[in-house]
Amino acid sequence: MPELDYAFLDDHLTLATLGAIVVAAPALLTAVLGVFTLIDRPLSERLTAKAVSLATGTGLLAAVGVFVLMLVGDTRHVVVELGHWVHIESSAPEPHYHFAVKFVFDRLSVPFAALSLALCGIIGAFSNRYLHRERGYNRFFTLYAVFVTGMVTASLAGTIETLFLGWELVGLSSALLVGFFHDRPAPVRNALRVWIVYRVSDAALLLAAVVLHHMTGEGDLDQLTGYHEEANGTSWPFGQCILGEGQVLAVGGLLVVAAAGKSALVPFSGWLPRAMEGPTPSSAVFYGALSVHLGAFLLLRAGPVLDASPVLAGTVLVLGLVTAAFAALTGRAQTDVKSALSFASLTQVGLIVAEIGLGWRYVPLVHLLGHACLRTLQFLRAPSAIRDHHGFENALGNRLPRADALGGGWLYRYALERGYWDALLDRFVAGPLIRALCWCSRLDERCTAILAGSPRSTEGGETS
Amino acid sequence: MNLLSLPWAELCVLLPFVGVAVVGLVRDPAIAGRWTLGISAVVFGGSIMPWVALESGISSGPYFAVDGLTAPLLPLIALLHLLTVLATARVKRNRMSFGGHLAGEGLWLGAFAAAPSAGWLLVLFLALGTLPPLIELWQRGRPIRVYALHMGTFALLLTTGWVATEAGATTFGAVLLSLAVLVRSGTATVHLWVPDLFQHASFGTALLFVAPLAGVYAALRLLIPIAPDWVLEGIGLASLATAVYAAGLAAVQDDARRFFAYLVLSHTSLVMVGLELHTAISLTGALCLWASVAVSLAGLGIILRAVEARHGRLALAGYRGLYDESPSLAVGFLLMGLGSVGFPATFGFVSAELLVDGAITADPAVAVGIVAAAALNGIAVVRAYLALFTGARHPSPLPFGITIRERIAVLAFAAIILGCGIFPQPFVSSCHSSAESLLELRARR
Numbered sequence: 078m079p080e081l082d083y084a085f086l087d088d089h090l091t092l093a094t095l096g097a098i099v100v101a102a103p104a105l106l107t108a109v110l111g112v113f114t115l116i117d118r119p120l121s122e123r124l125t126a127k128a129v130s131l132a133t134g135t136g137l138l139a140a141v142g143v144f145v146l147m148l149v150g151d152t153r154h155v156v157v158e159l160g161h162w163v164h165i166e167s168s169a170p171e172p173h174y175h176f177a178v179k180f181v182f183d184r185l186s187v188p189f190a191a192l193s194l195a196l197c198g199i200i201g202a203f204s205n206r207y208l209h210r211e212r213g214y215n216r217f218f219t220l221y222a223v224f225v226t227g228m229v230t231a232s233l234a235g236t237i238e239t240l241f242l243g244w245e246l247v248g249l250s251s252a253l254l255v256g257f258f259h260d261r262p263a264p265v266r267n268a269l270r271v272w273i274v275y276r277v278s279d280a281a282l283l284l285a286a287v288v289l290h291h292m293t294g295e296g297d298l299d300q301l302t303g304y305h306e307e308a309n310g311t312s313w314p315f316g317q318c319i320l321g322e323g324q325v326l327a328v329g330g331l332l333v334v335a336a337a338g339k340s341a342l343v344p345f346s347g348w349l350p351r352a353m354e355g356p357t358p359s360s361a362v363f364y365g366a367l368s369v370h371l372g373a374f375l376l377l378r379a380g381p382v383l384d385a386s387p388v389l390a391g392t393v394l395v396l397g398l399v400t401a402a403f404a405a406l407t408g409r410a411q412t413d414v415k416s417a418l419s420f421a422s423l424t425q426v427g428l429i430v431a432e433i434g435l436g437w438r439y440v441p442l443v444h445l446l447g448h449a450c451l452r453t454l455q456f457l458r459a460p461s462a463i464r465d466h467h468g469f470e471n472a473l474g475n476r477l478p479r480a481d482a483l484g485g486g487w488l489y490r491y492a493l494e495r496g497y498w499d500a501l502l503d504r505f506v507a508g509p510l511i512r513a514l515c516w517c518s519r520l521d522e523r524c525t526a527i528l529a530g531s532p533r534s535t536e537g538g539e540t541s
Numbered sequence: 542m543n544l545l546s547l548p549w550a551e552l553c554v555l556l557p558f559v560g561v562a563v564v565g566l567v568r569d570p571a572i573a574g575r576w577t578l579g580i581s582a583v584v585f586g587g588s589i590m591p592w593v594a595l596e597s598g599i600s601s602g603p604y605f606a607v608d609g610l611t612a613p614l615l616p617l618i619a620l621l622h623l624l625t626v627l628a629t630a631r632v633k634r635n636r637m638s639f640g641g642h643l644a645g646e647g648l649w650l651g652a653f654a655a656a657p658s659a660g661w662l663l664v665l666f667l668a669l670g671t672l673p674p675l676i677e678l679w680q681r682g683r684p685i686r687v688y689a690l691h692m693g694t695f696a697l698l699l700t701t702g703w704v705a706t707e708a709g710a711t712t713f714g715a716v717l718l719s720l721a722v723l724v725r726s727g728t729a730t731v732h733l734w735v736p737d738l739f740q741h742a743s744f745g746t747a748l749l750f751v752a753p754l755a756g757v758y759a760a761l762r763l764l765i766p767i768a769p770d771w772v773l774e775g776i777g778l779a780s781l782a783t784a785v786y787a788a789g790l791a792a793v794q795d796d797a798r799r800f801f802a803y804l805v806l807s808h809t810s811l812v813m814v815g816l817e818l819h820t821a822i823s824l825t826g827a828l829c830l831w832a833s834v835a836v837s838l839a840g841l842g843i844i845l846r847a848v849e850a851r852h853g854r855l856a857l858a859g860y861r862g863l864y865d866e867s868p869s870l871a872v873g874f875l876l877m878g879l880g881s882v883g884f885p886a887t888f889g890f891v892s893a894e895l896l897v898d899g900a901i902t903a904d905p906a907v908a909v910g911i912v913a914a915a916a917l918n919g920i921a922v923v924r925a926y927l928a929l930f931t932g933a934r935h936p937s938p939l940p941f942g943i944t945i946r947e948r949i950a951v952l953a954f955a956a957i958i959l960g961c962g963i964f965p966q967p968f969v970s971s972c973h974s975s976a977e978s979l980l981e982l983r984a985r986r
Contacts, residue, residue: 115876115955117869117943163891163969165825174822174898176891212865238894242885249884252923259931262860272923280916283897287908291901514793517786525733528687 089155092146096157096182096233098139099190103229106132107222110215119215126205129218133198136229140191143182154312155182156235156299175295179235183313185442189374190232192446196362196453197225203457204358213257217356220257224250228367232374237286237296240378244282244339244371248275251368254359255352267351274348278338278372285331292324301328302381313378314438318385329382329389332375333396340372340426342400347499349423353415360415361456365422366449373426373445376433384436394434401427403496410492414459422452545597549590550605550654553615556584557647561640570635577626577639584646585619591654592616606656610761610828610975613968614653617832618753620953621839622646625745628843628950630850637745638677645673645749653758663762664703667725667755668696674742674750683741691734695724699759706767715768719776722764726756726813727806728776729783736802744798744849748842751805752835757812757827765816766982777817781910784810788917792924797845797855800925804841807918808834808881811911815896818907819983823899824976829892829969830883833961837881837889840954843947844874848929851941857925860932866941871930873951878922880958882915888961891969 106128113120120128147155157180165174180186201221208214227246234240252275256268290296302316318325336342341349352364363369376383376393383390401424408420425448432441470477494500560580567573591601592612601607607615622642629637652666671692678685702717727735739747765773784807791803812834815827848863848870849855864871876887883893893915901908943951961968 115869115872116952117867117948161966163895163965165822165895165969165973174895176894216868242890245885249879256927256931259860259864259927260862260933262932265860265927265931269920269924269927273920276916276919279919280912283915284909284912287894287897287901287912288905290898510789511793514789518790518793518799521733521736521790525687525737528690528733529684529737530686 088146088150088152092143092152092155092182093157095139095142095146096155096180097159099136099143099194100180100229100233102132102136102139103194103222103225107219107226110219110222114215114219122205122209122214125215125218126201129201129205129221130198132222133194133201133225136225137191137194137198140187140194144187144191147182147187153183156180157182158235173294176238177236177295177297178239179297180233180239181235181299182233185313185374185377186233188442188446190229192449193225193228193232193367196366196449197221197228199453200358200362200457204356207358208356213259217254217257217359220250220254221359224254224363224368228371231371235298237282237289237298237301240298240375241279241282241286244335245279247368247371248272248279248339251275251352251359251363254355254363257355257359264354267348267354271348271352274338274345278335278345281331281338282335282375285328285335288324288331289328292320292328298378302379314380316381318381320382320385322386325382325386326389329379329386332379332382333389333393336372336375336430337396338372339375340369340430341423342372342396342427342430343403343496344498344502346400346403346423347495347502349419350411350416350495353413353419357415357456357460360419361453364419365452365456369422369426370429370445370449373429373433373441376430377438377441377445380433380438383433390434390436392434394431397427397429397431397434399427401425401431403427406488407492407495410489414463415456418452418455418459421455422448425452545590545594545599547590548602548605549587549594550601550607550615553584553588553591553619554605554647554651554654556580556587557643557650560584560643561647564639564643570637570639573639574626574629574634574637577643578623580643581619581623581626581646584650585616585623588615588619588650601656604656604659604662605651605654607654608657608975609971609978611653613832613971614753614758615650617835618649618653619646621752621835622649622749624839624950624953625749625843628847628947629745630847630944630947633743633850637743638680641673641677641746642749645670645746648673649749649753652755653753657762660703660707660763663759664699667759668699670750670755671696674738674746677746678742681743684737687737688734688741691724691731694731695721698724699763703763706763711767712769712772715764715772718759718764719768719772722756722760722813723776723779724756725759726754726780726809727751727783727787728779728810728813729786732783732787732806735806736799739798739802744842744846747802748839748846751802751809752839752842754809754812754831754835756809757816757831760813760816761979765819765979770819773817773819777814777907780810780813780817781907781914783807784814784914785910785917788914788921791921792917794921795856795858797849797857797925797929800857800921801838801842801845804881804918804921805838807914808838811896811914814907814911815899818899818903819980820899820902821973821976821980822895823903824979825969825973826892826895826897826899828972828975829965830889830896832968832972833883833888833892833958834881836954836957837877837887840877840951840958841874841881843950843954844870844877847943847947848874855929857928860927861929862932862934863941864930865934866937867943869943869948869951871926873955874930875922875926876955876958878926879919880962882919882922884919886959886962888958888965890962891965895969 159178161175162178163176227243231243252272256265258264404420404423411417429441564573591607648670655663698721702714706714724731787803787807794800812831815823880887883889
């Protein structure tokens with residue numbers, strides 16, 4: 078009788094347990110803060126801060142534990158399957174359906190999840206002081222918990238449906254945090270704008286998920302990208318796409334649209350400076366460091382799909398370069414520090430995307446990790462940097478010299494207006510659509526009035 | 542004879558009508574309200590019993606019976622009525638017709654409990670079910686013509702379609718029934734009665750009339766077993782166009798009631814699209830979506846009604862800044878709204894996934910339409926949330942916070958939406974077996 082390798086079983090069990098903790102810790106935080114918010118009995122600031130540090134700390138420790146065990150065991154691809162969330166056994170010839178909750182720990186997901194937890198932990202501690210006695214303290218941390226859960230879920234997702242789940246959580250929490258200071262109309266308007274772009278991105282990802290599910294019978298990312306647990310040679314970043322040429326273009330194209338929306342690539346760049354209306358900590362971690370990189374992460378995850386199609390890879394390269402050039406130019410004309418930083422961030426995101434388009438994998442990953450850390454620091458430092466700057470000027474008794482790289486011509490106006498992208502989208506996409514819908518609405522009202530037998534206003538109806 | 546052998550389905554239908562007689566004897570609105578609440582609670586408890594009896598293998602009567610599809614729907618209908626009356630603001634109780642509320646509940650339960658073999662009973666209850674809003678509009682002196690025209694057409698098409706089907710003219714009957722379903726579901730261009738009803742009827746009455754999606758039920762019971770493929774494809778196409786159209790209109794409305802009416806229209810049409818694709822997965826998705834939409838929209842409607850009871854008719858043109866008055870209502874609004882559009886961890890998420898997956902098998906263009914409608918609905922919900930709950934605060938000396946009754950209703954809806962969202966498998970399995978039964982029935986036609 079052959080001997081069983083119990084050592085492997087124990088290792089795998091430990092890895093699976095630690096992996097489950099990485100996901101469960103932020104999810105539990107969301108559940109706790111969410112339930113207390115729903116019943117209108119928010120936790121005290123002290124308890125909230127403790128819960129946040131406990132959840133992010135536990136998650137981070139578990140992620141580091143997974144990383145160490147993978148290094149020690151020379152394992153490069155660990156799959157943690159939590160079973161089927163939904164499973165439908167159909168009688169032939171109907172296809173089966175299952176929604177597997179599966180998380181993958183590899184050289185891409187572990188660093189990104191650890192980065193998310195580390196930066197979120199830092200931001201949690203920073204925000205606890207920054208928002209002390211702020212009216213929206215509990216609202217901020219509830220949305221923050223949703224964001225962390227979404228980031229970790231999306232980072233570690235082993236199926237495209239799980240990725241979509243995390244993706245949507247990140248989108249909603251980001252948009253609502255843009256409108257955090259909701260007494261003023263500008264943040265609210267910007268929040269709606271961010272949400273609309275995110276919905277376009279979400280729709281593209283959902284379609285990609287469903288098309289993939291339909292083509293391969295499941296939404297398994299390993300199936301799509303050819304990564305397998307057994308053979309180290311085929312774990313990330315090596316893999317081979319199993320789809321045909323047309324299928325690659327369909328799924329890959331949708332993924333690129335989804336990534337462009339989430340990472341504010343051209344032509345969706347307009348939302349990023351608008352997102353700076355939120356509190357500084359959320360700007361730092363969401364739009365400067367993590368959320369804005371999620372699109373690039375998606376492209377890294379779907380690397381073999383890009384490798385299988387030179388057209389897609391070329392599109393990604395061009396998209397990245399155009400975004401980088403646009404953001405570098407625009408950032409020079411911004412008049413506030415957060416907008417300037419957001420465009421600086423976008424320049425780097427564009428370069429990361431271009432690197433992915435070139436077929437590199439480790440370079441963009443390292444670039445992403447380093448950039449996220451640097452930008453978080455810069456965003457958090459921004460308010461005190463302004464104060465220091467004013468302090469210098471006061472001490473000198475004069476203004477410090479300012480760089481004027483663009484002069485005052487059309488290039489400056491182009492940069493100041495952020496490339497007119499928002500204006501173009503408003504004029505040629507949103508405007509006509511809204512006008513058409515409003516016309517339909519008025520038509521409905523007129524038809525109702527005709528049917529009712531008398532022209533009447535829609536005002537003054539029943540109020541109970 | 543044990544407790545489960547009692548004719549529970551019949552009792553569920555009868556009890557609300559007994560309640561109408563009891564409440565009719567009470568003059569004081571406060572006492573009548575308490576009686577209505579008590580009777581609704583008893584009906585809710587009783588509506589679970591046919592399900593339990595079905596699970597225990599006890600057969601039902603010839604006229605009223607439940608199966609795998611309708612067994613969970615009876616308690617759902619009863620719960621919607623119970624929570625609606627529970628969350629009615631005190632200031633509105635004087636004007637609420639408690640008898641009408643109970644009569645409406647009885648008619649709904651009658652339609653959902655009608656045995657498949659007693660098709661005439663289903664047709665009768667569906668036709669009679671259009672009367673309570675009509676009576677209310679008439680009693681309050683509101684315009685009734687648009688509603689009466691559409692519902693009269695519905696009742697006529699439904700009855701003649703059913704008679705024709707029974708007489709053996711199946712195709713002709715199916716065409717008439719499909720037209721009836723289109724009218725009742727508010728498919729464009731026969732959708733005008735829905736915004737009109739919300740404009741003129743009380744919110745509670747309009748909500749309870751549209752939230753259970755009667756058109757979907759009529760299609761499931763009367764149409765799908767007999768209709769030729771081309772009829773179903775026609776309905777599917779019209780429903781898809783309506784889903785996108787209504788979602789777009791919901792996103793640009795400046796009046797909260799009209800926003801809600803178009804949201805209902807879009808969701809009803811999305812469920813109809815899933816039904817007409819007639820594959821097991823899409824049908825399962827449609828059935829799940831039906832339940833999730835009914836719960837989510839009822840919850841959303843009750844919250845809108847609660848806010849309206851405090852502030853009157855709600856415009857979405859500016860920002861009202863109501864968040865700080867009652868964060869629970871704001872959070873509930875967002876949760877119910879996002880639940881209806883299939884946000885992760887809510888009941889609608891898996892339903893929407895199943896529906897889109899089923900649709901892409903049938904036709905990728907349909908899937909694109911469904912996703913577009915869902916995206917627009919999501920934008921409409923968040924826009925409405927921002928318009929109502931954000932903006933400059935206007936502190937009031939009056940206590941506008943959520944009441945205990947409203948809180949119970951909101952928490953009950955939230956528990957269903959999140960509970961079924963996090964543990965969807967039992968309900969999905971139940972819907973799947975119902976879907977397979979329906980397809981078997983259709984295959985035998």
